[in-house]
Amino acid sequence: MIHRIVQALAAIGINSYFFGWFHGAVYQGPTKQACVPILNCWGCPGARFACPIGNLQHYIGLHLIPFYAAGVFGAVGAAAGRMACGWLCPYGLAQDLLYKLKTFKVRMPKVFSIGKYLMLIGVVGFVVYFTAEPWFCKLCPDGWIIAGLPLVMMDKTGDLKALTGWHYYMKIGLVIFMVMMAIPIKRFFCRALCPIGAIYSVFNRLSILNLRVNKDKCIECDSCQMTCPMDVAPHKSPANLDCIRCLDCVRKCPTKALTYGIK
Amino acid sequence: MASNRNRIVPAILSFFIVGAGQAYDGRIWAGLWFFIIFYAPVLVLKVIWKGVNLGFWFILAAWIILWLYNILDAWKGPTYGIPPCEKACPAGLAPWVYINQIAGKATYPFIPFFKTLGLICPAPCEDKCTRRGVDEPVAIRELKNIVDIDKTAPAVVKRKEKVGVVGAGPCGLTLAHTLANLGYELTVYERESRPGGVLASMLPEFRLPIPILHAEIQHLLKPGFEVKYGTELGKTIQVDDLLKAHDYLFLAIGAWLPVLLGIPGEENGLVGMDILRRIKNGEKFDLGRVGVIGGGNTAFDVARCLKRLGNEVTIYYRRRIEDMPAERENHVEAVEEGISIVPLVTPAGIVKNSVIMTKTECLGGRAGKLEVIKGSEFDVKIDRVVMAIGQKPDTKFLASVLKVDDMDRICVKKGRTTHPRIYAGGDAVWGAKTLAHAVGDGMTAAAQMDYRIRRVPPLIQFLTSDKFLPKTLKRLKFSKEPRIKISHRDAAKRIKDFKMTEQPIPEDNLVTEAHRCLACPLKYR
Amino acid sequence: MIAGILLLAVFIYLIVHGGKLGDFTETKSVASVMCLSCMGIE
Numbered sequence: 001m002i003h004r005i006v007q008a009l010a011a012i013g014i015n016s017y018f019f020g021w022f023h024g025a026v027y028q029g030p031t032k033q034a035c036v037p038i039l040n041c042w043g044c045p046g047a048r049f050a051c052p053i054g055n056l057q058h059y060i061g062l063h064l065i066p067f068y069a070a071g072v073f074g075a076v077g078a079a080a081g082r083m084a085c086g087w088l089c090p091y092g093l094a095q096d097l098l099y100k101l102k103t104f105k106v107r108m109p110k111v112f113s114i115g116k117y118l119m120l121i122g123v124v125g126f127v128v129y130f131t132a133e134p135w136f137c138k139l140c141p142d143g144w145i146i147a148g149l150p151l152v153m154m155d156k157t158g159d160l161k162a163l164t165g166w167h168y169y170m171k172i173g174l175v176i177f178m179v180m181m182a183i184p185i186k187r188f189f190c191r192a193l194c195p196i197g198a199i200y201s202v203f204n205r206l207s208i209l210n211l212r213v214n215k216d217k218c219i220e221c222d223s224c225q226m227t228c229p230m231d232v233a234p235h236k237s238p239a240n241l242d243c244i245r246c247l248d249c250v251r252k253c254p255t256k257a258l259t260y261g262i263k
Numbered sequence: 264m265a266s267n268r269n270r271i272v273p274a275i276l277s278f279f280i281v282g283a284g285q286a287y288d289g290r291i292w293a294g295l296w297f298f299i300i301f302y303a304p305v306l307v308l309k310v311i312w313k314g315v316n317l318g319f320w321f322i323l324a325a326w327i328i329l330w331l332y333n334i335l336d337a338w339k340g341p342t343y344g345i346p347p348c349e350k351a352c353p354a355g356l357a358p359w360v361y362i363n364q365i366a367g368k369a370t371y372p373f374i375p376f377f378k379t380l381g382l383i384c385p386a387p388c389e390d391k392c393t394r395r396g397v398d399e400p401v402a403i404r405e406l407k408n409i410v411d412i413d414k415t416a417p418a419v420v421k422r423k424e425k426v427g428v429v430g431a432g433p434c435g436l437t438l439a440h441t442l443a444n445l446g447y448e449l450t451v452y453e454r455e456s457r458p459g460g461v462l463a464s465m466l467p468e469f470r471l472p473i474p475i476l477h478a479e480i481q482h483l484l485k486p487g488f489e490v491k492y493g494t495e496l497g498k499t500i501q502v503d504d505l506l507k508a509h510d511y512l513f514l515a516i517g518a519w520l521p522v523l524l525g526i527p528g529e530e531n532g533l534v535g536m537d538i539l540r541r542i543k544n545g546e547k548f549d550l551g552r553v554g555v556i557g558g559g560n561t562a563f564d565v566a567r568c569l570k571r572l573g574n575e576v577t578i579y580y581r582r583r584i585e586d587m588p589a590e591r592e593n594h595v596e597a598v599e600e601g602i603s604i605v606p607l608v609t610p611a612g613i614v615k616n617s618v619i620m621t622k623t624e625c626l627g628g629r630a631g632k633l634e635v636i637k638g639s640e641f642d643v644k645i646d647r648v649v650m651a652i653g654q655k656p657d658t659k660f661l662a663s664v665l666k667v668d669d670m671d672r673i674c675v676k677k678g679r680t681t682h683p684r685i686y687a688g689g690d691a692v693w694g695a696k697t698l699a700h701a702v703g704d705g706m707t708a709a710a711q712m713d714y715r716i717r718r719v720p721p722l723i724q725f726l727t728s729d730k731f732l733p734k735t736l737k738r739l740k741f742s743k744e745p746r747i748k749i750s751h752r753d754a755a756k757r758i759k760d761f762k763m764t765e766q767p768i769p770e771d772n773l774v775t776e777a778h779r780c781l782a783c784p785l786k787y788r
Numbered sequence: 789m790i791a792g793i794l795l796l797a798v799f800i801y802l803i804v805h806g807g808k809l810g811d812f813t814e815t816k817s818v819a820s821v822m823c824l825s826c827m828g829i830e
Contacts, residue, residue: 028820033812043823050819054826055811058818067806068815074799078792101293103285104336134825143826151827152311163829164311169318171828172304176325179300180332183293208792221393223783226344254396254781263789 003087003246011090013048015146020045024154035069037076038089039196041140043147045154053136053196057124061132073196077203081210085190085197086229086244091142092190096229098182106184107231112192113242120195136195141178144171186231191242201241210263211238211245217257224249224258234258268732270338277337281330284337293341297333301326338726346783347391348403353696354380354703358388358403359784360732361410365777369733370413375437375702376479379462381407382765383470384699385590393781399746401779409773414482422446424716427509429496432460433698434689435515436483437705438712443486445713450509451488454495458484460517461690462698465539465561467568468761497660502685511684511712514661514673515705518690522653524556528613532556535565535651542568550574551646554618556610558587559695562651563594566602569649571758576602577645581609581633582625596764599754610648611640618645654695670694678708679715686712742778 014036017027027048035052042050052069059066076084085092099105119136127135137143148171152160181188190197204210211234218235225233227249230242234249235257250258273284281301286294304322313319348358354374361371374380384404392400424447428435431453439449457463458480462471484490494500496516505512521534535557538548548569555566558580566576578597580587584606587594598604612619622639625631655671666674666681672694673680673687680687688704690696714724750766751757757764806812824830 026820026822028816030816032819033816035815041823041826042819043826047819050815054819054823055815058814059811067802067809068811069806071799071801071803071806075796075803078795078799098296101296102290102341103293104339105342134823137823137825138828140826143823144828147823148827148829149307151822152829153307160827160829161311163824165313165830166316166318167830168311168828169313169316170321171318172307173318173321173323173325176300176304176322176329180325180329183296184332184336203795206791206795208789208796219391219393219396221347221391221396221783222350223393223396226346226783254393 003248004093006087007090007093007096010088011093014040014088014090015044015046015048017046017048020047021150024151024156035072036088037072037084037196039091039140039142039194040089041137041143041147043143043151045150046146053124053140054134057128057134057136060125060128061134063129073199074203077200077207079208081204081207081245082197082200082243083207083209083245085194085200086246089190092187092229092244094179095182095187095189098179099186099229101183103183108185108188108191115192116190116194116198116201119193120198124195138167139174141171141175141189144168144175187229187244190244191230197242197244204241204243205239208262209245209260211243211250212259212261212263213238214257214259217255219255219257221254223252223254227252268340268729270340270729273337273340274334277334281333284334288337288340290341293336297329297336301329301333339729340732343732343784347393348388348783351387351391352703353387353699355706356388356699357730358401358406359780359782362401362403362406362777362780363782363785364733365406365409365774370411372731373413375440375483375705376433376462376698377407377410377412378475379433379471379479380698380702381405382475383466385697387699393783394779397781402747402749402773402776405747405749405768406773406777408768409770409777416485417444419444419486420446422448422716424448424511425450425509426511426513426712427452427505428513428515429505430454430460430515430517430689430691431458431490431492432515432517432689432701433462434460434517434691434701434705435513436480437702438513438515438688438709439488440483440486441706441709442712443488445709447713447716449488451490452494452496452500452505453490453492456492458490460515460701464543465536465564467539467542467564469567469571469757469764470564472763497657502661502664506684511686511716513708513712514680514685514687514691515689515701516656516658516691518654518656518672518695520655520657520671521650522655524610524650524652526610526612529650531613531615532648532650535561535649536654538565538649539568542572548572548574552644553577553647553649554579554610554643554645555649555651556580557651557653558582558589559651559653560589560593561654561695563589563597565649565651567593567597567600567758568761570600570602571761578602578604579608579610579620580604580606581623583607586625596751596754599751600758601754609635613648616644616646618643618648654690656691656694658691678704678711740778741781742775744775744779746779747772747776 020027031048032050034049035055036049040051052072056066056069124136155161178189213235224235232240232243247260250260273287276287277284282294282298346359386404388403389400394401426442426447426449428439428451431451439451443449462476521536553569553574553576555562555578566578570576607623608620609623610618611621619640620643622636624634624636658667658671664682668674673691675687675692678686686708688708689701693700751764
């Protein structure tokens with residue numbers, strides 16, 4: 001329960017610039033200096049903070065070392081691994097809620113997990129470096145949902161509407177696809193495509209806060225895997241790259257064999 | 264197992280209106296969100312219409328995939344995460360379903376030997392039950408006694424293919440019954456003069472009463488296929504003849520060859536399997552002091568039978584007591600009945616009236632290194648030795664037709680052997696295993712054979728296979744009670760006869776026990 | 789755990805270093821305008 005409350009508060013809090021929502025404007029205040037550690041487009045009228053991936057691409061495009069973005073990712077990752085994904089990201093919350101719909105579910109083959117690394121290195125890395133264009137942003141489904149859709153719909157002057165073209169439609173298609181994929185598959189975007197997830201995942205083994213399994217208490221009932229929003233089997237791989245430290249498994253374990261803390 | 268959910272109506276509804284089929288099924292939220300996700304972009308496109316450009320094809324592609332997923336979901340219905348009890352069952356049963364149905368008084372689809380499993384299954388499901396993390400596992404085996412099984416005969420559409428089944432044991436009968444209900448023409452070839460395999464010939468009556476077994480077998484024979492008794496594969500009839508007479512064969516020949524010790528004087532010893540069969544035929548044995556060699560269920564069964572016939576019985580096992588493969592229950596009951604168990608010894612030779620035993624050292628548990636300690640021979644005064652150290656299938660004569668492994672077990676993949684027209688299952692494939700494996704093998708091989716004969720492509724197999732889930736499956740109210748106690752008849756009394764050792768449990772207690780199930784799939788997906 | 793603490797220190801230093809180079813103000817100015825790429829506009 002507390003997990004959902006924190007996720008909801010984070011989603012609302014990060015996008016709480018109400019003036020922007022009502023008037024179709026973008027916040028320009030001081031907190032826009034700060035990057036949130038998760039995916040949240042700064043183009044959203046409600047967004048009070050900056051997107052770290054946008055920041056990262058900005059510097060890569062300029063061929064400069066992205067100290068700030070790297071620092072944010074690294075610090076959060078070194079402290080808690082992929083925990084930001086599990087507690088703060090609004091897209092994570094959206095995917096979790098969509099998965100709760102009672103439908104026919106599909107297990108994602110583990111090989112698809114490589115996709116997020118390809119997205120990070122290929123798109124956010126190479127493509128952005130050589131084109132100086134924020135190509136991940138051009139593909140990001142989040143950007144259309146909280147920025148593209150509201151701002152164009154609220155556009156009173158018609159300027160923005162005139163600028164929309166095939167790219168805008170492509171984004172609509174991507175969004176339909178991503179929203180749809182979230183229903184049968186657990187956190188498909190997070191596991192197969194998110195570059196931020198890719199960055200945090202490599203910190204999972206080294207982070208200060210970590211998940212531990214007490215093998216003597218574990219009865220291998222698989223409750224942790226069934227409850228895990230990322231389809232990880234914590235009792236088999238507690239430091240798994242995909243673990244978002246949501247702590248659902250810790251709460252559901254009937255023998256309290258799973259613990260999370262400073263190790 | 265077929266689902267009882269109507270798939271066609273929701274699928275057609277969802278074909279025409281996205282989300283309608285889901286709503287029809289009672290899945291309102293799923294239907295609503297499918298509807299919104301599908302039709303909301305139409306509203307956006309009405310505001311921003313830029314013509315049919317490259318991006319529009321993305322939208323169209325996404326729409327088509329969403330529409331197809333919506334239809335698939337309406338057709339297949341929601342999936343449940345498979346809980347450990349269902350994963351552990353060799354017969355593919357879903358204990359959480361029939362347990363949670365008990366209060367709702369719904370019927371579970373017919374499973375061959377369901378009541379027998381309720382008496383003799385070692386219950387691997389209980390070993391994995393999540394409840395054991397709280398206190399003790401749910402008594403799944405006992406709960407089978409109050410489950411209502413659907414025994415109505417299905418409508419049969421006759422087919423022309425002929426299937427030959429070798430072996431009328433639980434595995435062969437399961438497959439024959441299943442395929443007969445699918446319309447195939449079946450002939451079962453059985454070596455003995457009666458059906459039932461190990462259950463009929465070897466299992467002692469105090470574990471499985473004859474009337475219960477008889478009722479189960481009679482129901483399986485109801486579809487009316489032919490059983491030819493007294494025909495033995497390899498002797499009275501050959502594989503080639505069968506392959507000519509039938510389109511497909513199923514070999515459920517069991518594991519009836521005893522593993523022998525290979526020590527001098529062995530010819531003076533008796534074979535445990537043999538003794539069990541003869542006892543079931545009514546023979547009495549007055550042997551005096553008996554030494555049973557072995558630690559599996561057969562060893563315990565023969566020891567307990569001989570005890571009831573008035574002999575003094577000791578079991579000798581070459582590993583430690585905790586390594587014994589027999590189920591704990593068997594073991595506990597045997598000790599109560601006055602049978603002593605001596606671990607870490609193995610016979611070196613049998614002479615008249617005594618056995619030369621050597622001590623062993625077991626270094627690695629059940630399957631680890633075992634060393635015979637040289638020079639540790641000692642004499643034990645025994646009148647007769649009974650060997651019950653293992654069972655192998657008799658498959659040497661099949662080696663030219665299909666692949667058999669180094670333990671003489673038939674190699675199968677999804678029921679099919681290396682010969683394209685021969686399938687196999689049960690003890691012949693696993694070595695001596697459980698009834699649940701036999702029933703499970705029979706049912707999977709029947710399904711696979713049916714798919715093969717009708718040339719059903721994998722996609723259609725996927726679309727038409729469904730687990731049974733009742734329409735309304737709600738969690739029972741959680742019970743904090745401890746597990747029910749299974750009481751046995753007093754040991755001093757029960758060794759005087761062959762009546763059941765377990766005493767029946769009152770239905771109310773069992774219903775309370777059913778409430779202890781955590782219904783894992785209803786909590787997570 | 790030592791590795792984690794070391795990394796944490798290193799990355800916090802990177803944030804501070806970036807700040808000294810003007811990353812914060814640059815982020816603010818970039819993030820204060822509508823992101824056309826994000827919205828799907830060329």
